Amino acid sequence: MQPLLTIEHLSKVFPGQVALDDVQLEIKAGSTHALVGQNGSGKSTLIKILAGYHEPTGEPVAVFHRPDGADEPLALGDGGAADAAGIRFVHQDLGLVDTVSTVENLALGGGYRTRFGRISWKAETRRAIADLTELGFDDFDVRAPVGALAPSQKTAVALARALRGWENGARLLVLDEPTASLPGADVARLFDAIRRVKERGVAILYVSHHLEEVFEIADEVTILRDGKNVATMPIGELDHERLIELMVGHVVERRRAVISSERGSVLLDAHQLSGGNVRVLDVQVHAGEVVGVAGITGSGREHVIPLVTGQIPSNDGRLYVGDAEVPPFSPRAAIAAGMAFVSADRQRQGNFATLSVTANTTMSDVKRNSQGPRLVHSKERAEAEGWVSKLRTKTSSTEAPMATLSGGNQQKVLFARGLRLKPKVIVLDEPTRGIDVGAKEEIHSLIDQAAAEGSAVLVASTDTEELVRLSHRILILRDGVIATELLGDEITVENIERAQLQQQTKSKVSHS
Amino acid sequence: MTAVTEQPAEPTAGAAPAKPGRNWTTKVGLDKYSALYLWALFMIVFSFTSEQFLTWTSIRLVVTEKVIVGVLALAFLVPLAANTFDLSIGHMMGFSLVITSVIARDHPDIPQVVGALIALAACAIAGFLSGLIVVKLKVNSFIATLGMSQVLAALTLLFSGNRQISAVFTDSYRNLGLKPIFDLPLYFYYLVILAVIVWFVLEHTATGRYLFATGGNYEAARLAGVKTDRYVWGSLVVSALIGGFAGLIQSWKTGLFGNDVGPGFLFPAIAAVFFGASQLRNRPNVWGSMIAVLTLAFGVKGLQLTFTGGSKPWIEPLFEGVSLLIAVAFASRQGIIKIPKRKVAAKS
Known part of the structure; x- marks a missing residue:
């Protein structure tokens, strides 16, 4: 295949940080080219330079190769030039007016x-x-x-x-994390659309954390690590483990959750709970158990955690944490009963971006570090520092504003906020959304550990692999009820996807 | 057996957040202490241009003149911490003053201190109603308190009969605020005490933390178990009380009620808080606001003494308005410089 776009010697230096270091990228005409790498590997910076949001450092060379053999140079760091050259973008947040x-x-x-x-x-x-x-x-x-x-x-x-x-110009479509919040069945539809775009001769640069998608859709893959180009190769020459190894730089051992032979007492008990898209939810989670919740969007999966944590009102049913009944529609009461939770939308529902890591950590119980009415700042800081080192959170200081941390590290702070309450029950919604592979595994270990220490964990996720990795038991929702329950060896990505996919035929009917 | 065999050697983006630009402005603290520099500049320049400027008489005059602005700045600051605007504090001051004055005039049997307390209670009720409108009826605080300010204006006119009320306060009542200590009236010390209390609550108690959390991210605060509605509501009652207290200071200071007293103080108070938010730390804070009040006051005084040899009233609003614009533009320029760096660090 002919090369369509060649970029060489692309570097970008931010004060105190080399984001891109002499990177090259060659995208072949009519191909789907995946760009992968952990957070901080430089892929966002690369996309932002293509889009003209950042200017490159130094003198990179970028050339579009026309089918007639002529070369046409592309000015990097210029949004207008990129658009004129036929580069189109779909960013993660889509940028639609709802x-x-x-x-x-x-x-x-x-x-x-x-x-x-x-x-x-x-x-x-x-x-x-x-x-x-x-x-x-x-x-x-x-x-x-x-x-x-x-x-x-x-x-x-x-x-x-x-x-x-596109007839008059689109040559390269850049897709930045297009599936970040799409459930499995929807991803299939999106891929179908992408293939149709490709058939028109538009090349695609596909950025994703979901490696299984990369294997499904990409022809070639470029791996960035630490701002450097680690490898570019046809996808056929890679397998999953090898790709992760190249991204992370060391082997991440994938591990299935061990099924504990004996279960502890019931710590979370939802009785005929209903609300939002959830018609009936009956679930008991035992001490030491991790229960995963799957389902495509619209199946009720998206409302299980908000319902259990009291973020949305319930129509009916009862909820117990330990022996205590939790009144509905009160996150505060849920916390008081011994529940800790991390919501799906970190920016909107979790972070205090302008407050310090310390303030973000201690928010769940500020008064713990009080002496009379006075907050003892040294005690607060000491506690926050303890959590930072325990969870290996990367931050310049505990007094740094939350906004200066990367997504994975922000998530660790939010975990610390919950874990410091020594909760009976931990409830998680999309615990690793938009987080790179390394930090993801660390978060998963935290969840393992919390369960091993006797918490009951309920986790909803659109990341099927994550559910397989974490759960002792998986509930799959369809049409607002638990339609399938998977145990032990039944817990496979394929089984979960299939159980979810049964929904697709139904939803197609309801959409038309 | 943990699943991670070892820590990745390479740091992720969060490990090395971009260092703030170390240019000369940050080195000398011009970003955080610009008002102090400005103040020092005024003190030096105007001491040359005007002989009267650096005298105790004019310093005393400036300081006592600005006590009310300082008090109202504190009133504005408390709800602002919870990202709630109280635009009714100026009228609240007039409201409190009219009640105190009318009670003193019409009910000589009631001790005037009790009248003052009744005025404060009335302000608390008005603040409670603002809170009700914001929290329960979900009206934006900007609109709710703007509306409330007009209701208060109406009540003030109603109570006063649109007439000035003068010479109604007893000396013993006015002495509560006027009695001098070290040549400064008591009400100046009331401001100092109030500022210390508000500073302590905002910066060193759980309540302050909850207010800033509510202001920083309302939904996240609610989900973290903070009683967000209660803090918004409470902050409006507190600002009403402080606004009412400014009315009492006016009753001690001038002993005079006029229909136009109050609203005129709103702008300088808000200007001081926003100017002050760029000082010391990057958010609204007590000492930044107080420094801003004094810096602006000395600037105005110096200009008036230097260029017009007395009082040209238009200098004050012009100077305060322009200062606010420059200060906030300067602060947000700093903010704009930070934004792309922050985005780089947080690639989630």
Whole structure:
């Protein structure tokens, strides 16, 4: 295959940090090229330079190779030049306006079809339907607000918008973590759409933490580690273990949770609980047990943790932590009863970005370090430092604002906030979303350890491998109820995915 | 058997957060202490340009004149910590003053101190209502307190009958605030005490931590078990009480009620808090606000003495407005410099 884009000698130095060190990247025409690496490996910086958000350091060489053999240089660090050269982006947060329709979202970027100066919504609607049909998404109302769409549909809208007018120019589509919050079945649909884009001759640069996706969709993969180009090779020459090894630089031993032969007493007991998309939830979690919750978005999986922790109101049912009944719709009461939880959305529901690591850690029980009304700051700091070293959190100081930490390290601080309460029950929603492989495994070890020390753990995740890694027992939700329960050797990625996928046929019906 | 065989050798991004730019401005602390530098500059420059400037008489005048602004700045600061705006504090001051004055005029049998306490109670009720509107009716605090300020303005007009009230306070009542210690009236010391209390609560108690947490991320604070609504609500009652206290200071200081007393202090108080937020630490704080009040006051005084040989009233709002704009622009420029660095460090 012909090379489409060649980048050489790409470096980026931030004060005190070399983000990219003489990196090269060659993307072949019509191929899907995966870019992988841990957080801090430099892949975000690379994408941001492509998008023109950062300027490269030094004199990198970037060249587009035209099919006719001519070369055309690309100015890196210039958003306008990238766009003119035909590089399109779908960023992780998609950048859609939730309150307006698909038609309007698509038109926002590309301008309107007008009739006598007036926007012709008829023409715009036809065009939106045509664009989405090309991506294999012909099954939803393009006039409905985007906020009401399923996650995969939203992603498709973002794809369609990026590709608007691809006939006249789109050559490279950059997808940054497009599946970060997509459940398994939705990923399949997205991949179908990506293949359709590829068939048009648009090359794809695919950035993801999900390695199984890389194996499924990519032709070639470039691995970055510590700002350096470790390897570029056809995906066929790699297996999962080898890829992780290249990313991490040492072998991460994958480990299945050991099924404990004897279970402790029941610490978390949900009785006919219902609320949100959850119709009925009956679950008992024993001391020392990790119970995983799976299900595609819409199955109720996304509301299990908010319901159990009292973030959303319940319609019916009872919840016990130990022997104590927990009143519904009160996170505070849940915490008081002995529950610790980490919510799915770290930025919105967890972090105090401007407050220090110390303040973030001790927030769950500030008064512990008080003497009378006075907070003893030295005691607070000592406690926070203890947690930082125990969880191997990387931060310049415990007084550094939370915002200066990387995602994985922020998550460790949030874990410390919960663990310091010595909770009976630990409830986790997407515990490693957007976290690199190394930190992910450390978080997983923390969860193992908390269970081994006698906590009951309930964890919901869209990352199937994570559930397999962590759980003694897995509950798969469909249509708001627990449809399948997997135990012991039944716990495999394939079984979970299959149990979730049974939903897909049903949801297709309900969408049309 | 742990699953991680060893720590990755290479540091992830969080290990080496980008160091703040060590240019000369940060080295001399111009980012955190700009108001102190400015203050020193005023003191030096104006001591040359005006003979009266660096005299105890004018220093005393500036300090006592700005006590009310300082008190209202504290009133604005408390809810602001919880990211809640109280724009009614100026009218709250007038409201408290009219109640105290009317009780003193119409009910000579009631001790005037009791009248003052009644005024504070009324302010607390008004603050409670603002809290109710913000917390229960989910009205943005900006709008809720703006609306409340007009209700208070109406009540003030109603109680006063739109007339000035003067010479109603007894000497013994006014002495509660006017009695001098070291040539400064008692009410100056009340401000100092109040500032110490607010500083202690905000910086050194769990309550302060909860307020800043509520202000920093309301949802995260709620999910961490903080009674966020209660703190927002409570902060509005406290700001109303402090605003009411400013009315009492006015009653001691001038012994006079006029319909226009109060609202005029809102801007300088807010300006001081925002200016002060860029001082000492990067968030609203008590001593930053107090330094800002004094810096602005001495700047205005110096300009008035130097260029007009007395009082040209327009200098004050012009100077305060421009200072606020410059100070906040300076602070946010610092913030803008930090933002890309922070994004680099937190690649999640």
